[in-house]
Amino acid sequence: MTSDKSDGEQRSEQVFFEDPAVDRLMGVVLALATEHYVLLDRVHVLERRLSAAGLVPDAEAHAAEHADAAALAEALFRPLLGVQQARGAAGRFSLARTARTEENPQ
Amino acid sequence: MTAETSFDSAQRFILAAKGFWTTQLYTNLREQYGERCAAQGVEPTTVPQVAAVAEDLTVYRYFAWLERHLQIAKYSGRYGLAHYYREHADEVLKDLDGAAGQSSNLELDPALRMPSYYVATDIHQHPGGVWSEPTAGLVYQHGARSTTPLLGASHGDLHARFTDKILEGGRPARVLDLACGFGKSTMPFASKLPEASIRGIDLAAPCLKLAASNATKAGLTNVSFAQRDASNPGFADASFDLVTSTMFLHEIPLKVLDRVLDECFRLLEPGGRMVHLDFWHMPDPFTRFLHYGHGRRNNEPYMQPLAELDLPKTLAAKGFVDIRIEPFSETADVDLAAVKAWRFPWTYISARKPA
Numbered sequence: 001m002t003s004d005k006s007d008g009e010q011r012s013e014q015v016f017f018e019d020p021a022v023d024r025l026m027g028v029v030l031a032l033a034t035e036h037y038v039l040l041d042r043v044h045v046l047e048r049r050l051s052a053a054g055l056v057p058d059a060e061a062h063a064a065e066h067a068d069a070a071a072l073a074e075a076l077f078r079p080l081l082g083v084q085q086a087r088g089a090a091g092r093f094s095l096a097r098t099a100r101t102e103e104n105p106q
Numbered sequence: 107m108t109a110e111t112s113f114d115s116a117q118r119f120i121l122a123a124k125g126f127w128t129t130q131l132y133t134n135l136r137e138q139y140g141e142r143c144a145a146q147g148v149e150p151t152t153v154p155q156v157a158a159v160a161e162d163l164t165v166y167r168y169f170a171w172l173e174r175h176l177q178i179a180k181y182s183g184r185y186g187l188a189h190y191y192r193e194h195a196d197e198v199l200k201d202l203d204g205a206a207g208q209s210s211n212l213e214l215d216p217a218l219r220m221p222s223y224y225v226a227t228d229i230h231q232h233p234g235g236v237w238s239e240p241t242a243g244l245v246y247q248h249g250a251r252s253t254t255p256l257l258g259a260s261h262g263d264l265h266a267r268f269t270d271k272i273l274e275g276g277r278p279a280r281v282l283d284l285a286c287g288f289g290k291s292t293m294p295f296a297s298k299l300p301e302a303s304i305r306g307i308d309l310a311a312p313c314l315k316l317a318a319s320n321a322t323k324a325g326l327t328n329v330s331f332a333q334r335d336a337s338n339p340g341f342a343d344a345s346f347d348l349v350t351s352t353m354f355l356h357e358i359p360l361k362v363l364d365r366v367l368d369e370c371f372r373l374l375e376p377g378g379r380m381v382h383l384d385f386w387h388m389p390d391p392f393t394r395f396l397h398y399g400h401g402r403r404n405n406e407p408y409m410q411p412l413a414e415l416d417l418p419k420t421l422a423a424k425g426f427v428d429i430r431i432e433p434f435s436e437t438a439d440v441d442l443a444a445v446k447a448w449r450f451p452w453t454y455i456s457a458r459k460p461a
Binding site (some may be wrong): 014016017022023025026030031033037038041042045066069070072073074076077078080081082083084 | 111112114115118120121122123125126127130131134165167168170171172174175176179183185378402403432
C-alpha cells in the first residue's frame, strides 16, 4: 500500500478561546479528571473485594459495578454552564460601577 | 489490576463526558444562543450570521473545545484507542489475520495507491487515519461504538433501520456498499437478503480484513469485500441493482464525489437504485453552523462542501430520477422535532437510474 503521506509533519492544535492558554489548560484539566476517574474506579473495585472478604463493612463498598462516570462528568463540567446554584447577584463581578441600595441590593 | 482496566475506565469516563456535552452543554448553548439572538433582535439565516452571534459565547467555546478534545482523548494519549490496540497488536492481529487468511471473501490490492486527499487528513482524529496501521480497523470499530453516545447499545439500529427503509422499496439481488469500512453498514444487507450477492469496497485494507473476519464469524457467505476506490471501482457496467453507502459522501472532495456519482450511475442496471445515508438536510441555520464546526473539529473537511452542494440538482444532472432526500431517524419512534440533545442531521438520499 502506498501513499503521499508525509510522516512526522506537525501541525498546531485548533484554538477555541481568546487566549490559547485556556485551551491548553483545559487539556490538563481533562487529563487530570480522566486519571482521577481511573483511580476512583480502582478504589471501587478494591472496596468491593475488601467488602466481599469481610474486611470493610458493606456500607462502605460501592454498590455500582463501576464508579459513576456520568456523575463525575456532571460534577466536573457543570461549572462550564455558568449557571447559579442559588439565586443571587449575577454577571461579571465588580464593585466599581454599581451603587447598591437597600431597594436594589443586587 | 491491569492496564486494560485503566483503559476501560478512562474510555468510560470520556464517553460519560461526551454524554454531558450531548445533553446539558448543547441544551445550554442553544438557550444562550436563542437569548442572545433575542437580545440583539436578529434572526440569523446563514452560517456566518449564526457565527457572529454564537462564536464568542463562553459556552460555545467550551462546547467546541470539548467536541474536539474528547475525541482526541478517545483516540490519542495513553488511554486512547490507538495506543491500546498498538499495545495489544500481537494478540488482536493474530486473530484477525488468521480469519482473513482462511476466508475467500476478501480481495486486497497492495498496489492500490491511496488518494492524496485521503492521506492528507486523519479523519475522525484517528491518528494515522483508518488505513495506515494494521490495527486501524479495530480502532475504528471500537471508536464507532460511541460516535453517537445517546444511541448507546442501540447504535446498531441505525444501519438496520437504513437497510429496512431501502428494502421497503424492493429487494435487490446484487448490492454494492461503497466505502464499507469494517462492514458495519454491509452486514445488515447480507443478513436481511440471504438470496442476494453483497459486495463491499473500501480503500483501507485494515478495515476490509476486519469486515471479512466479521462476516465469516457471523456465518454470512453471501458477502465479500474488496480493496477498491469508489471513484474507480472497476466493475462492469450494470453490475448491481443497488449501490449504497453510509457516511461516505461527506468524506470526499466534491470532484471525487462527482466521479463516484458517475460510477454509481454506470454500475447500476436500468431501474436500479442508489441510496446513501449521510448528512445534508439542515433547515435550521444553527444546526448547520454546528455541523460545519463539527467537520472542522473532527477532521472531516468535506462535510461542509457536501452540505452546501445542491444535491437534487447534481443528481438530476447525472441522469438520476425519483430523487428523494429526506431526514432520517436513527432510532425507532423518535420525534425529531422534540429531540433536545445534539444529534447528527442524518439524511436519506435516494435516486434511481431510469429504466
